[in-house]
Structure formats: C-alpha cells, structure tokens
Amino acid sequence: MAFVFDEQKFRVESEEFYRTYPADVSALEAELDERYRQSGGVSAMVQKKWTYEVVSRKCEVKVFRYCPFYSEIITGRERNSVAGAFPPIPGLGCWTSKTHYPVKEFDDWRAPYVEKDLIFAEMMVDYSHHYADVEAVMHRGFQSIRDEIAEKLEETVQAGHEKEKNSGEREFLEAALAACDAAILLGERFSKESEKMLEGETDAAVREQLERIRDTAKRVPRYPAGTFYEALCSVWFTRELCTSMEGSGFAVMGHYDRILYPFYEKDVKEGALTKEEAQNLIDCLILITDARWSHTAETSGTNASLVIGGCDADGNVIFNEVTRLILNSFIKYETSSPKLEVRISAVHPEAYKRMVAQIAALGRNALSILNDDVLIEAHHRAGKELADCRLYLAGGCQEPVLSNECNSRAFLYLNLPQILSGMLFPEELDFWSREQIVLKRPDKADTFEGFYENVIYNVSQFLFACAGHYNRFEQIWAEINPMPLFSATMQACIDKKMDVTRGGARYNSTSFSLTGIGTFIDSLYAIRKVVYEERKLTMAQMKELLKTDFAGQEAWRLYLQNKVPKYGQDDEEMASFAGRVFHDLAIHGSGMPNARGGYFEASLFAFFFYDVLKEHTWATADGRHAGQRISRGCNPMESTKEIDASTLMQSLRSIDFKDYPGCAVSYLEMPISKNAVETDVFVKILEAFVHCGGNALDFNVVDKETLLQAKKDPDSHRNLIVRVCGYSAPFVSLSEELQDEVIERTMRNG
Amino acid sequence: MKLSSEPCGMAETAFITNIQHFSLHDGPGIRTTVFFKGCNLHCAWCHNPETVSLKGQVGFDAGRCIGCGTCGEVCPTQLHKIKKTLQEIEVTNYGKIESFRDKEAGRHEWIREGCLACGRCVEACPANALELYGRHVALSEIEKECMRDKENFPGFGGVTFSGGECLLQARQVFCLASKMKTGGIHVCVDTALHLPWDKIEGVLPVTDLFLVDMKAGLSDTHKKYVGMPNDRICENLKRLTHVADCWIRIPVVHGVNDTKEEVGAMLKILGGMGGHLKKIQLLTYHTLGESKYRSLGLDMSRFEKPDMKRQEWMLEEFRRTGVCVEWN
Structure with a gap:
C-alpha cells in the first residue's frame, strides 16, 4: 500500500479547507464559561482538564482525502495562530488563559518601560518556543503514559489530602490523565471519520489512504509506532494536539532524522517501504505544515521548525537517508514553514554541508544554522548532562531547547542602547528609581574603566530587577495556563507529579533576549575613544549631543559614525573590547534562579523587535540618530561599512559564544544565485562559521534587482521569501519600511 | 629583471x-x-x-559632503573652500541650522590641480565624502x-x-x-x-x-x-x-x-x-x-x-x- 502524493490536489483541498478558518466555536466556549461560572472558580488545572474533555468529545475533526496524516481538530483557531498564544488567541486551546486575562500585575509593571522602549514585553513567559517530547510518545504511546499517570494518581489519592501539595499533585495528575484520554479518543475519532468518508468514496487511491488512516489513527499514538509511517503520524499528531489544546506555541517539531531513521531502516529492510514512498510522506508532511499558514497577512511569519543533523546522545554524527529525504523536500519546495534548523559541526560530512548549502544558495530562506561545537558545550557549561545537551533542538527563530527541557526564551527583549541612555539620563528614562535601584552614574567616572564598570553594574541590576518580576510572572503562568498535556510527554513531570509550568521538566531555563549589542558596543567604544582617550568632547558635551539628537552638530555625528572604529570591522582593539562586552553581558545575564527551579541563561535574539524597539530609542554615541534602527542579533550595525562575509567571520573569533546557550544569532545577507559554483561558496561559509566559533547563523539570500522589482510589482513576486530576522516571510507581505530595510541590507553586501 | x-x-x-x-x-x-x-x-x-593613474588621487562624493569645512582647515595647499551662500546666511540669522546635509551651511569647492594626495583631508572629513585612492602600504x-x-x-x-x-x-x-x-x-x-x-x-x-x-x-x-x-x-x-x-x-x-x-x-x-x-x-x-x-x-x-x-x-x-x- 504505497502512498502516492498528489500534490496539486492536496494543495487545492487544503487551501479550500483552511480558507474557512476560523470556525465558530462560541457555543462550546459558552458551555465552558457557564460551567466555570457555576463551579465558583476552579483552578486553571481543572479548566485545562475540561478543555481536553470538550475538545476531544465535541470538536469536529478533519481528515483530508489527499493527505495520509491526521491532526486537524477544529478548535476555532485562526489560520495563522501557531506562533504565540499570549495575549490569548481565538480557539478553545486558549480558553483557560482567556478567563484569566488580562494579567494586571504584568500590564502595570511593563507599561512605563515599554512606552520608553527600554524593553519589548508582549509575553509574560514564553508562549511560543516549546518542544513536547514527541519522541517519547512515539516510543511509548499515550496508553502506557496514561497507565503510569493512573498509578501515580492512585498513590497520591492513597496518601490522602493532608497536604496542600497533594491536592496540587492530584489535580495535575487528573488533568494529565484527561489529556492522555483526549489523545486516545481523538485518535479513535479520526479513525471513525475516515471510515465515514470511505462510505461515499470511489477514488481507489483515496480509499487506500482513508483505509490506512482508519486502521492507524485508533492505534497511533495510543500505542508505540511500529513503522516509518506510524512514527511520522505519531510525532506530527502529538505536536498538533499540543498546538490545538495547550494555548501555547510548540515551535519545535522534533529532531526527525535522528528519531525516524530506525523505522525507515527497518521498513526498507523488510520491504515494507520504498525510498520513493518515504520521500512522498516527507514531502506531504512539509506541505501540510506550510498549508496551515496563509502568507497574505502582514504579520505572517513562521514558527514550526524541523531539526536535522547534529548528533545522538553518544555524540555520533547524524546524517542518514532520512536527513537526505528532508533536505530533498526543502530543495524541491519553496515553503516558509516549517523552518529547517540545521545542526552542524566540524566533523559533519561534506555531502551534508553541500545539500544544506544548496538550499541556502537557492534562496530558501527558511533555514537556520546551529553550531554544535559551540551550542552543546554552551549547554554543558550551563550545568546540564552532556548526553542531554547533545540532544538539543531549536525552533521558532533559533531558540534552543533540550528534549527534556521546558525553557522560556525570546519573550522579553531588553534594549541595551536605551538602557545605556537610561544610565546617562536617569530622569528622562527612569527605571532605576521605580525599581529602587541605586544607579551608579557612569558619567561621573573619571576613567573609562570606571565608566564601563558602572555600566555593567547597572545592566546587571536592570537584569536582576527584571528577573525578580518575571519570576513572579512565571508563577502566574502556572496559575493561568498549566499544560498537563505537554507535561504528560515529559517523563520528569510524571515522576515529579508536577506541571511544566511549575518546573516539572528535567531542565527549566529562562532567558531574556539582549537586543542591540552592536549599537551598545559601538556607543561604549565611542565614549571611550572620544571622551576618555582623545578627549575631543567632554562627557557633558557628549550628553548634550545625545540629548539634542545631534541638532546642528552633524559634523560631530558623522565623526562619531565614520571616524571611530566600529564593532565588526577588522580592528584588533575593538575586537578585544567587543569580546569583553559579550562575556560580561553573558555573565550578568545568566545564573539567576528562576521560579521553576532552573536558571537564567544568556541569549542574544532579535526577531524583528530590534526594529520595533527603535522608535523611542534615543540617539547613541556611535552617531546613530534617535529613532533609527539598532543592531540585529549579534551583528554589527547595518550602517557599519566594510562588513563582508569574511570580516563578519573574523569578528566572531574574538567572542566566546559558548557563553550563550540561549543562542546568539549572526545574520549574513547573500546575493541569490542558481549555479553550482555558488553552492561551493556556501559550503565554505558554513565551514568558516563553525571554524570561527559562531553560535547560530541565518542567511538571507536575495538579489537587489529582484527585491526592487518585487517592491514595484508585488503581484509577480508573491513567492519571494526573505528573512526579516529569525523568521522568513514573503517579501511582499512586509511593510514598506521593512521592505526598504531588507533592500538596503542586500545592497550593502550584494 | x-x-x-x-x-x-x-x-x-x-x-x-x-x-x-x-x-x-x-x-x-x-x-x-x-x-x-x-x-x-x-x-x-x-x-x-x-x-x-600612477599617482595618488583624492575622490570626492558631493552627495555625502555636509560643507563643514574641516577639509579646508587641514589642507596644506589650501585647495578646499566652502562657499558661503545666501541661503546659509538667512538660515543662520534665524539660528536654525537643522542639518548640514541640506547644504544650508555652504557648498564645497575644490581645485583638484595641485592636490598632493597627502590624505589629510580624507582623514579629517567626518562625512567620509573624500576618499584617498592610492596608499603606500x-x-x-x-x-x-x-x-x-x-x-x-x-x-x-x-x-x-x-x-x-x-x-x-x-x-x-x-x-x-x-x-x-x-x-x-x-x-x-x-x-x-x-x-x-x-x-x-x-x-x-x-x-x-x-x-x-x-x-x-x-x-x-x-x-x-x-x-x-x-x-x-x-x-x-x-x-x-x-x-x-x-x-x-x-x-x-x-x-x-x-x-x-x-x-x-x-x-x-x-x-x-x-x-x-x-x-x-x-x-x-x-x-x-x-x-x-x-x-x-x-x-x-x-x-x-x-x-x-x-x-x-x-x-x-x-x-x-x-x-x-x-x-x-
């Protein structure tokens, strides 16, 4: 029974279906609301249990005629809702969150700082970048997990109710049990739905697939997967189940080539699967992930991410036939979802790098490169077991997560340049007095060392203050949106009888994203040179320039911008200074305990918030006007000259990126190309990136002409995918401002 | 040879x-x-x-020049001049020079003949409007x-x-x-x-x-x-x-x-x-x-x-x- 993928028909069918989203589920929501009202306010954990019951029993399920996977539960989600779920988004998955929204404590705290662009704080905790352990479910099945939870529940009930802790444990276990039941029931319902569809179906090929779904869905993921097809069904279904019911984003789909290969190998050996059929299945899985998105909306971006390459728990390199199948799909289709997270190391074979380079050179911008040699060590340094670190995944933009970890990343962005301005102008940009921090005024220091020491001290106080508040918000997380289904996929949660939101996972990390480090370094360095070393300006004069946004002092602004060395340029003194700043920020951005028994880890993300944060950001000492863009990820400023790919690699060498387990992203704009020679260049860049000790790398491959044409004639360029920052989107869906920014970047390096 | x-x-x-x-x-x-x-x-x-050319040369990008006159201050052969314009005087009388880039402060005039290509103006120009072609490295x-x-x-x-x-x-x-x-x-x-x-x-x-x-x-x-x-x-x-x-x-x-x-x-x-x-x-x-x-x-x-x-x-x-x- 070989699966033949009818791509055209699937595209039509899925588009027709998803176009009808969002479905109206107000009756079910009203039912839940009424039950909640009558209960007099049960805990969020009980609310989640009710959600699972309602979704699994009452929501319609959709089976496609031309797709062998089953997962679509009509919960009222919007089509483009997979990314983040705070503030709560439409659909039953967020019903629990919705009843507790807004969170006044969070809104009150962030408002004054968001207003001044000191921080970007949309989410209380990470509602986007999680990984449900689909590998565990695939091997074990929900039935076995359910049995273990039932046992634990029995134990807990036996132990009695004396302690408050027990009641929390009991509620958690009951909800997790309900989650497993929902998963099992939904599988049966998908099975029945295909049986129903079979009644009127005459197309023989379709019948064959529907029969396959009918026979599989009632068993998988209830029981362990036995074949390649079942394994795919299991990992896909489990993630989608979480996406539908947990009121959170699960960006990370899984490390597919590592976990699927044993099934592939077995099936092929037994003659139950051909390479062609396996390719068809992978192709279909990639396209259904993409089909769930519509890319016409302005906000469109990707979130689902597939991890390939890297190594297994023992450190053996992963590059197998399944890796090739996945890469083939990405070469074949220009999708923007899922994104491909490519784990690479110095010992990965040439053939692997070549295929990845081919995707990069084709301008398939839904691609992130992760350096194993740096990231594994970074997580190991953060105190995690080496075998666990080797199994890291990543997704969303590039947020790394171990398979037994519940992290909270990329939800709070700190604007470093604006925080520096806040130290120089504490009255106008107050954070310190509100948070009762005694500011060490850097501008009063006699030497640059004194200045720098105070800056770093204040940044660390800023981070501590934020951590204090967010540790409270992390506690609220468990109070408004626990995730017992997600928890059920995590062995540690069952062992500890504790939800992920309370710290049930083996590892529980939190990281704040430091934004604008390039601008920050340049500004510090300009002050060092011009005020403390060359003494061309006094501190008071420098502050006057910044306060007035260089009004009437264009010559000074340009001097600061053009005549002072910049981060990223080939300048030894600057390189060593930059290395120091990266290290100091990492030290102070990590190590604080969070509310879930884990620790803070350093990260340098940008997403597109480097662009959002700029508006009220004051002028900076590097000659940047107020309101202009700050730097992206760990890149130099866009205005810095003489940054080619080689110089960018050079600049990575002076920085110890093993300080950043939460990721530090480099962005490299490359002109688009369609010939083999250029693929070579990309191979070399991949090698150089690993060799120079970079952490994560995103390419943006486009040519200027194409972008200019696309801006003029969007209709003919709907498929042109560009990377905005961490995410890829159709160029034509971007605002004019963002379009111009992408064009500008391309012109510099093209 | x-x-x-x-x-x-x-x-x-x-x-x-x-x-x-x-x-x-x-x-x-x-x-x-x-x-x-x-x-x-x-x-x-x-x-x-x-x-x-076998000789050093200085290039000038008028689009970048803000007319600040720094080049004239350092030129050993006094070849850079900033022409005062009527417009500038009007604007300065009102005390409102918002940006030099808008040419309010004057226009750069330059006699290329006689340039020693010493590079001093290039080094001094904050706007990077001047560029030195040819360095003995x-x-x-x-x-x-x-x-x-x-x-x-x-x-x-x-x-x-x-x-x-x-x-x-x-x-x-x-x-x-x-x-x-x-x-x-x-x-x-x-x-x-x-x-x-x-x-x-x-x-x-x-x-x-x-x-x-x-x-x-x-x-x-x-x-x-x-x-x-x-x-x-x-x-x-x-x-x-x-x-x-x-x-x-x-x-x-x-x-x-x-x-x-x-x-x-x-x-x-x-x-x-x-x-x-x-x-x-x-x-x-x-x-x-x-x-x-x-x-x-x-x-x-x-x-x-x-x-x-x-x-x-x-x-x-x-x-x-x-x-x-x-x-x-």
Whole structure:
C-alpha cells in the first residue's frame, strides 16, 4: 500500500479547507464559561482538564482525502495562530488563559518601560518556543503514559489530602490523565471519520489512504509506532494536539532524522517501504505544515521548525537517508514553514554541508544554522548532562531547547542602547528609581574603566530587577495556563507529579533576549575613544549631543559614525573590547534562579523587535540618530561599512559564544544565485562559521534587482521569501519600511 | 629583471588602492584581492578608474559632503573652500541650522590641480565624502591582511594580485607572492600582459594561476579602445600558456568586441595557445564604476552590454576552442 502524493490536489483541498478558518466555536466556549461560572472558580488545572474533555468529545475533526496524516481538530483557531498564544488567541486551546486575562500585575509593571522602549514585553513567559517530547510518545504511546499517570494518581489519592501539595499533585495528575484520554479518543475519532468518508468514496487511491488512516489513527499514538509511517503520524499528531489544546506555541517539531531513521531502516529492510514512498510522506508532511499558514497577512511569519543533523546522545554524527529525504523536500519546495534548523559541526560530512548549502544558495530562506561545537558545550557549561545537551533542538527563530527541557526564551527583549541612555539620563528614562535601584552614574567616572564598570553594574541590576518580576510572572503562568498535556510527554513531570509550568521538566531555563549589542558596543567604544582617550568632547558635551539628537552638530555625528572604529570591522582593539562586552553581558545575564527551579541563561535574539524597539530609542554615541534602527542579533550595525562575509567571520573569533546557550544569532545577507559554483561558496561559509566559533547563523539570500522589482510589482513576486530576522516571510507581505530595510541590507553586501 | 635573485625586503611598500576580502570573482573560490595602483593601458570601459593613474588621487562624493569645512582647515595647499551662500546666511540669522546635509551651511569647492594626495583631508572629513585612492602600504602589512582569511576559512581560495596592472610593481608582487606560497596560499596574478616578458617571467615561480585580460582580437580595435596595439600581449600570452596555468578573461562590450570579426580574431589568437590555457571567462560590461568616475571628476564613456542572444552565440563560438568557457 504505497502512498502516492498528489500534490496539486492536496494543495487545492487544503487551501479550500483552511480558507474557512476560523470556525465558530462560541457555543462550546459558552458551555465552558457557564460551567466555570457555576463551579465558583476552579483552578486553571481543572479548566485545562475540561478543555481536553470538550475538545476531544465535541470538536469536529478533519481528515483530508489527499493527505495520509491526521491532526486537524477544529478548535476555532485562526489560520495563522501557531506562533504565540499570549495575549490569548481565538480557539478553545486558549480558553483557560482567556478567563484569566488580562494579567494586571504584568500590564502595570511593563507599561512605563515599554512606552520608553527600554524593553519589548508582549509575553509574560514564553508562549511560543516549546518542544513536547514527541519522541517519547512515539516510543511509548499515550496508553502506557496514561497507565503510569493512573498509578501515580492512585498513590497520591492513597496518601490522602493532608497536604496542600497533594491536592496540587492530584489535580495535575487528573488533568494529565484527561489529556492522555483526549489523545486516545481523538485518535479513535479520526479513525471513525475516515471510515465515514470511505462510505461515499470511489477514488481507489483515496480509499487506500482513508483505509490506512482508519486502521492507524485508533492505534497511533495510543500505542508505540511500529513503522516509518506510524512514527511520522505519531510525532506530527502529538505536536498538533499540543498546538490545538495547550494555548501555547510548540515551535519545535522534533529532531526527525535522528528519531525516524530506525523505522525507515527497518521498513526498507523488510520491504515494507520504498525510498520513493518515504520521500512522498516527507514531502506531504512539509506541505501540510506550510498549508496551515496563509502568507497574505502582514504579520505572517513562521514558527514550526524541523531539526536535522547534529548528533545522538553518544555524540555520533547524524546524517542518514532520512536527513537526505528532508533536505530533498526543502530543495524541491519553496515553503516558509516549517523552518529547517540545521545542526552542524566540524566533523559533519561534506555531502551534508553541500545539500544544506544548496538550499541556502537557492534562496530558501527558511533555514537556520546551529553550531554544535559551540551550542552543546554552551549547554554543558550551563550545568546540564552532556548526553542531554547533545540532544538539543531549536525552533521558532533559533531558540534552543533540550528534549527534556521546558525553557522560556525570546519573550522579553531588553534594549541595551536605551538602557545605556537610561544610565546617562536617569530622569528622562527612569527605571532605576521605580525599581529602587541605586544607579551608579557612569558619567561621573573619571576613567573609562570606571565608566564601563558602572555600566555593567547597572545592566546587571536592570537584569536582576527584571528577573525578580518575571519570576513572579512565571508563577502566574502556572496559575493561568498549566499544560498537563505537554507535561504528560515529559517523563520528569510524571515522576515529579508536577506541571511544566511549575518546573516539572528535567531542565527549566529562562532567558531574556539582549537586543542591540552592536549599537551598545559601538556607543561604549565611542565614549571611550572620544571622551576618555582623545578627549575631543567632554562627557557633558557628549550628553548634550545625545540629548539634542545631534541638532546642528552633524559634523560631530558623522565623526562619531565614520571616524571611530566600529564593532565588526577588522580592528584588533575593538575586537578585544567587543569580546569583553559579550562575556560580561553573558555573565550578568545568566545564573539567576528562576521560579521553576532552573536558571537564567544568556541569549542574544532579535526577531524583528530590534526594529520595533527603535522608535523611542534615543540617539547613541556611535552617531546613530534617535529613532533609527539598532543592531540585529549579534551583528554589527547595518550602517557599519566594510562588513563582508569574511570580516563578519573574523569578528566572531574574538567572542566566546559558548557563553550563550540561549543562542546568539549572526545574520549574513547573500546575493541569490542558481549555479553550482555558488553552492561551493556556501559550503565554505558554513565551514568558516563553525571554524570561527559562531553560535547560530541565518542567511538571507536575495538579489537587489529582484527585491526592487518585487517592491514595484508585488503581484509577480508573491513567492519571494526573505528573512526579516529569525523568521522568513514573503517579501511582499512586509511593510514598506521593512521592505526598504531588507533592500538596503542586500545592497550593502550584494 | 631577475626578481628571484634579490632578497625580499618586507619593509618595502606597495602602492595599492584597496584589499578586498570575500572576493568571488577573481579566480577560484573565496579570495582576497589586492588592487595595485597604476596601469599602462587605458581601456575605455575600465570599471576601476581609480587604479589607472600612477599617482595618488583624492575622490570626492558631493552627495555625502555636509560643507563643514574641516577639509579646508587641514589642507596644506589650501585647495578646499566652502562657499558661503545666501541661503546659509538667512538660515543662520534665524539660528536654525537643522542639518548640514541640506547644504544650508555652504557648498564645497575644490581645485583638484595641485592636490598632493597627502590624505589629510580624507582623514579629517567626518562625512567620509573624500576618499584617498592610492596608499603606500608596507608589504608586511599587506601580507598580514592577506593571510587573515586563511585563518577564517578552512577552504580559503587564495590571494589575487590585481589592479591596475599589478606587474608594474612586479617586485612587490613577487615578494608578496613568495610569502603566500610559503604559507601554502594559492596565488593568482591578474594582468593584461602588456609588459616586457622578464617581468612576467619573474613572478612565474610564485604564481599558481594567471588571470589574463583580453580586450580585443584585432590590433586596430585594441589600439582604438585600449590605447595600444595587442601584438606584445598576444606574444606574451602564447608564451605564458606554454609554461603556466592561465584563465583568459574577456570583458564583452557590445559593438566593440562582440562582432563576428572580433570574435573571429580572438579565436584565431586563442588557437595558437599552449596547453596551460584552462578556462575562458566572458564578463558582461557593466557601469558599476560610474560613481568612482564621478568622484574623480572624470567622464565615463558609455557602452552597451551584449544581449542574451549574443551572449549565447559567443559562448558557443568560444566553446569551439575546446577550452572550458563560462559566462561570469
């Protein structure tokens, strides 16, 4: 029974279906609301249990005629809702969150700082970048997990109710049990739905697939997967189940080539699967992930991410036939979802790098490169077991997560340049007095060392203050949106009888994203040179320039911008200074305990918030006007000259990126190309990136002409995918401002 | 000239305009290209006009100038002037100079003749509106920068000496190339071969690949557009292809060297080459050098580029040589 993928028909069918989203589920929501009202306010954990019951029993399920996977539960989600779920988004998955929204404590705290662009704080905790352990479910099945939870529940009930802790444990276990039941029931319902569809179906090929779904869905993921097809069904279904019911984003789909290969190998050996059929299945899985998105909306971006390459728990390199199948799909289709997270190391074979380079050179911008040699060590340094670190995944933009970890990343962005301005102008940009921090005024220091020491001290106080508040918000997380289904996929949660939101996972990390480090370094360095070393300006004069946004002092602004060395340029003194700043920020951005028994880890993300944060950001000492863009990820400023790919690699060498387990992203704009020679260049860049000790790398491959044409004639360029920052989107869906920014970047390096 | 018998003094300098990293079009792989200043040919379509003159030059980009007058303060020959304009006086009377970029503060006027190309104004100009073309850089410094990318790229392609005509500074090329060879770095020499043979011979032992520019097939055409007949070039090329690996690079300019006669003449020349001719690269004429002409105060001659049909035809014609041909 070989699966033949009818791509055209699937595209039509899925588009027709998803176009009808969002479905109206107000009756079910009203039912839940009424039950909640009558209960007099049960805990969020009980609310989640009710959600699972309602979704699994009452929501319609959709089976496609031309797709062998089953997962679509009509919960009222919007089509483009997979990314983040705070503030709560439409659909039953967020019903629990919705009843507790807004969170006044969070809104009150962030408002004054968001207003001044000191921080970007949309989410209380990470509602986007999680990984449900689909590998565990695939091997074990929900039935076995359910049995273990039932046992634990029995134990807990036996132990009695004396302690408050027990009641929390009991509620958690009951909800997790309900989650497993929902998963099992939904599988049966998908099975029945295909049986129903079979009644009127005459197309023989379709019948064959529907029969396959009918026979599989009632068993998988209830029981362990036995074949390649079942394994795919299991990992896909489990993630989608979480996406539908947990009121959170699960960006990370899984490390597919590592976990699927044993099934592939077995099936092929037994003659139950051909390479062609396996390719068809992978192709279909990639396209259904993409089909769930519509890319016409302005906000469109990707979130689902597939991890390939890297190594297994023992450190053996992963590059197998399944890796090739996945890469083939990405070469074949220009999708923007899922994104491909490519784990690479110095010992990965040439053939692997070549295929990845081919995707990069084709301008398939839904691609992130992760350096194993740096990231594994970074997580190991953060105190995690080496075998666990080797199994890291990543997704969303590039947020790394171990398979037994519940992290909270990329939800709070700190604007470093604006925080520096806040130290120089504490009255106008107050954070310190509100948070009762005694500011060490850097501008009063006699030497640059004194200045720098105070800056770093204040940044660390800023981070501590934020951590204090967010540790409270992390506690609220468990109070408004626990995730017992997600928890059920995590062995540690069952062992500890504790939800992920309370710290049930083996590892529980939190990281704040430091934004604008390039601008920050340049500004510090300009002050060092011009005020403390060359003494061309006094501190008071420098502050006057910044306060007035260089009004009437264009010559000074340009001097600061053009005549002072910049981060990223080939300048030894600057390189060593930059290395120091990266290290100091990492030290102070990590190590604080969070509310879930884990620790803070350093990260340098940008997403597109480097662009959002700029508006009220004051002028900076590097000659940047107020309101202009700050730097992206760990890149130099866009205005810095003489940054080619080689110089960018050079600049990575002076920085110890093993300080950043939460990721530090480099962005490299490359002109688009369609010939083999250029693929070579990309191979070399991949090698150089690993060799120079970079952490994560995103390419943006486009040519200027194409972008200019696309801006003029969007209709003919709907498929042109560009990377905005961490995410890829159709160029034509971007605002004019963002379009111009992408064009500008391309012109510099093209 | 017996280059190889003389010791290399790395304290010597070379006269260069630029060192470009991550160059993808100057030989195989990712390369670092050193542009030497000075050329003995004058191709009408030259896209690196700043490398032609043997003297240092200062370029000026009026679009960047904010009229601050810093250049005038440091110029030893007092060639920079800021013209006060009526508009400026009006604006300053109201005390509202918002931005110099809007030219409120005056216009830069500059007498190019008499410029010593000392570079002081370039260093002082905050707006980077002035640029110095031509620096005497110590060979040791050039060497260091050329070696850099070998450290960054495990698959680094090598170093290319280009220009201008880099072999007008054959001794410097030899010294640098020797160092590169010692460091295991692949060396390309990009030359037009309009030189006495001994200059070419001198760098033979330290060069892996010659990139030879061919401008035209007929000597008359060559003389008309390049300023010299091509007899010596052809002779050197023939000799060179017998002893060293070569790529021939032809900038294709419509109406100049893409005619039937021209292509025929070039093919005839190529017919008599030695076995070391490895590749022929056809390059489309472009006008990317325009801003450099403007900054030097020079007029750029305009040509057309060949259309796709002609490109295909030329590719086919050149393939008849049996050598690998690519359009780059």
